[in-house]
Amino acid sequence: MTSTFDVAILGAGSAGYACALRAAQLGLSVALVDDSPLGGTCLHRGCIPTKAWLQAAKVRRTVAKAGSFGIGAELTGVDAKGVRDYADATVAGLHRGLSSLIASRGITVITERGSLVPDDGRGPGIETGAIVHRAKAVVLATGAAPITLGLPVDGHRIITSEEALRLEDLPSRAVVLGGGVIGVEFASMWADLGVEVTLVEATDRLLPAEEPGHSRILTKELSRRGVTVLLGSTVTAAEAREDGVAVTIGDEEVSADLLLVAVGRRPVTEGLRLEAAGVSVSAGGHVAVDANLQTAARGVYAAGDLVAGPQLAHRGYAHGLHIAERVAQLRGRPSNATELPRDSDIARVTYCSPQLASVGLTAQQAGPDAEVVDYHLTGNGRAQILKGAGGRESGVVRLIRRPGGEIVGVHLIGDDVSELISEGALLVGWQAAPEDLSSIVHPHPSLSEAIAEANWALAGRPLHMHR
Ligand SMILES: Cc1cc2nc3c(=O)[nH]c(=O)nc-3n(C[C@H](O)[C@H](O)[C@H](O)COP(=O)(O)OP(=O)(O)OC[C@H]3O[C@@H](n4cnc5c(N)ncnc54)[C@H](O)[C@@H]3O)c2cc1C
Numbered sequence: 001m002t003s004t005f006d007v008a009i010l011g012a013g014s015a016g017y018a019c020a021l022r023a024a025q026l027g028l029s030v031a032l033v034d035d036s037p038l039g040g041t042c043l044h045r046g047c048i049p050t051k052a053w054l055q056a057a058k059v060r061r062t063v064a065k066a067g068s069f070g071i072g073a074e075l076t077g078v079d080a081k082g083v084r085d086y087a088d089a090t091v092a093g094l095h096r097g098l099s100s101l102i103a104s105r106g107i108t109v110i111t112e113r114g115s116l117v118p119d120d121g122r123g124p125g126i127e128t129g130a131i132v133h134r135a136k137a138v139v140l141a142t143g144a145a146p147i148t149l150g151l152p153v154d155g156h157r158i159i160t161s162e163e164a165l166r167l168e169d170l171p172s173r174a175v176v177l178g179g180g181v182i183g184v185e186f187a188s189m190w191a192d193l194g195v196e197v198t199l200v201e202a203t204d205r206l207l208p209a210e211e212p213g214h215s216r217i218l219t220k221e222l223s224r225r226g227v228t229v230l231l232g233s234t235v236t237a238a239e240a241r242e243d244g245v246a247v248t249i250g251d252e253e254v255s256a257d258l259l260l261v262a263v264g265r266r267p268v269t270e271g272l273r274l275e276a277a278g279v280s281v282s283a284g285g286h287v288a289v290d291a292n293l294q295t296a297a298r299g300v301y302a303a304g305d306l307v308a309g310p311q312l313a314h315r316g317y318a319h320g321l322h323i324a325e326r327v328a329q330l331r332g333r334p335s336n337a338t339e340l341p342r343d344s345d346i347a348r349v350t351y352c353s354p355q356l357a358s359v360g361l362t363a364q365q366a367g368p369d370a371e372v373v374d375y376h377l378t379g380n381g382r383a384q385i386l387k388g389a390g391g392r393e394s395g396v397v398r399l400i401r402r403p404g405g406e407i408v409g410v411h412l413i414g415d416d417v418s419e420l421i422s423e424g425a426l427l428v429g430w431q432a433a434p435e436d437l438s439s440i441v442h443p444h445p446s447l448s449e450a451i452a453e454a455n456w457a458l459a460g461r462p463l464h465m466h467r
């Protein structure tokens, strides 16, 4: 049996559902195929539940230092099941909202596993069971899954982030393998919830994509909260036992309650039958696309984590919107396709404590002639208020401009700096010069003033800064 649509989308995560919503808004008929709940990794196993757990960890950290604000409070423990329930309720509410939005746009949701079928003259299609859903455009958005390096992941003692979010009891001791975004977020969260954490990273610093100085501050802050950070190290073996896991790190064997493996995520392409449909895949397993996310097979597009580049939900949204608008244009609908952002112009945030947020080039990428300013949050009134009496402030705002030219990089570390980075994305995305921002007044006292201060310094007229 065959059904026909303008657009058929395989995968209802950030990239797939954003594409579906925009395509339907532009008057196209849309099929959205996924065998799991709408929303994909970000909503159910990624961004949202991890940030709920991190918020719970922040509450505990804040209560622990309530005395420094003059408030009496007693910590009596962590109810991991309670934290999980709070995270689940947050996810469930957002899932209800998303499902009703998708239904209200008239999108046909097909809850099945699917694979690609080649164009037979009526357009490419997605096969689910005995049905082929043909379309003028097929969008592949099947996301990514954890890399396990051949370690014996059993979901109990040796786990990935998926199981880590389902824990009902916190471990006393945990080893986290990988000092990238997932590893650092879990290490920070668990440390704040009272877990003894060893964090193992192969390179010479945590979060290797960020400014080296910010990696150093993060390492110091995590160490101060009891995390053992092992750089230039790896786990060569792990054996699950009844009462824990034996983890081999170099010449040492470390005992823990569990090992979290967080060494990256690989694109999910198995079972999609890409080759038969003429879709090329790179050596790294990503689907190869052109500048408009079109694959080697006519009418077949790819979006989100399937496409090489930063694996971020908001990048997936941008891909989905671009494809929907391109397809609508090609189908003669009036639509201005939103420009696809350069990967380097997409802001990224690591929600550990302290948070790291950045957009654009690092100082090293910007080259030796770039002008760089670091503004320390010790000078920011709001940051001082947030830390409480006697607390240490180690946050920094780094702005980078081409010699006498536009701002090309914004790199932040500190509490709550995630909320500042969109201003950085505007500056970098609009290729603004410091002089363009100098007359824009930032409210006082706010963390955002730190961007204004760094910017004034970059424009050669520092205010609350020795320069
Ligand atoms: C622990 C964790 C925390 C994260 N936190 C953040 C964050 O804070 N901010 C951020 O920007 N990003 C975060 N990410 C990354 C973010 O989740 C991903 O970049 C995003 O989900 C990618 O969207 P996608 O649509 O490409 O794929 P996904 O969201 O993975 O969606 C793919 C969908 O395809 C479906 N699918 C796969 N194969 C088939 C098939 N054959 N048939 C039918 N359906 C299929 C899957 O069921 C899934 O629903 C996090 C990821 C993890 C793992």
Ligand SMILES: NC(=O)c1ccc[n+]([C@@H]2O[C@H](COP(=O)([O-])OP(=O)(O)OC[C@H]3O[C@@H](n4cnc5c(N)ncnc54)[C@H](O)[C@@H]3O)[C@@H](O)[C@H]2O)c1
Binding pocket: 149, 177, 178, 179, 180, 181, 182, 183, 185, 200, 201, 202, 203, 206, 207, 208, 233, 234, 235, 262, 263, 264, 265, 310, 311, 312, 348, 349, 350, 351
């Ligand atoms: N806040 C966010 O936006 C957020 C949160 C979580 C995940 N994500 C996305 O999910 C993706 C996957 O996250 P991730 O942390 O698994 O991957 P990652 O690529 O961010 O980090 C993996 C880390 O593991 C290290 N590593 C690799 N092999 C190793 C080995 N054998 N031994 C020791 N260390 C090793 C790498 O050097 C790297 O630092 C990321 O690309 C990220 O974009 C985003």
